[in-house]
Amino acid sequence: MPSCAGPWKNFASLASAVESVIRLEDLSKRYGRFVALEGLNLEVRPGETLALLGPNGAGKSTALKALVGLLRPSRGRALVDGVDVWKEPVRAKALFGYVPDRPYLYGKLSGLELLRFAAGVYRLPRREAEARIEALLLEFRLERFASSLIETYSHGMRQKLSLALALLHNPRALILDEPMVGLDPHATRLVRELLRSYPQGDRAVLYATHQLHLAEQVAHRVALVHKGRLLALGPPKALLHQHQSADLEEFFLRLTEDAAPAG
């Protein structure tokens, strides 16, 4: 194994950028003098679910929005499968599915119309698209409402449609911002299973959540963000051991209540 010195250093960094499904490098966002995100470095590997934790206002949504091309970072870059989201947005956007914290869906289309429109944007072959749309509508129990205008959907129905849209093109990376909010027990179970089973092979999931108990069960690693900075990163068990905490809630409260972020 070569050391990471000299000419190997750049090679190793390039290889690692390609191997990660998601990679955030020094990602930062300022609003005027307010620092919402400061130097976030994070990678999500193939086969991995990574949960992004942090108090209200910590910078989780900011990080996800900068990652998916919705909020231009003040510094740093975001890559999906080695593709820079801000330099090659069209290529990058084909590689991930994203569910925002507050899904904005065009109300004057029906759910079916929106899914078909998205399938066209992703250039899915027509037959494959129809089969996939039918399966997703059934899975999320939206088939009865497929032809209703989205403006008549409840919050939970919009959230489910947003999930179906994110999954439509079978993306390498699934990026979810508090995906459980507003879901009924059936959809909650579905999303729990998704967090567990989606990251197979070369796929990965990055999701922001306040549901610490679930993160402990489904996430391979968790990242704790506080005041825009990364406070801790690792597999839940290792972090609990390291910080002598009984569960993620205790870990979360211990670190965010007494720790001032470094730097």
Ligand SMILES: Nc1ncnc2c1ncn2[C@@H]1O[C@H](COP(=O)(O)OP(=O)(O)OP(=O)(O)O)[C@@H](O)[C@H]1O
């Ligand atoms: N457009 C904006 N202008 C100024 N400040 C903003 C703007 N958008 C977000 N912020 C601030 O950036 C910080 C990070 O917000 P963000 O939404 O990323 O937090 P979060 O960790 O997702 O919080 P929550 O758990 O409450 O969803 C907050 O202090 C927020 O007030």
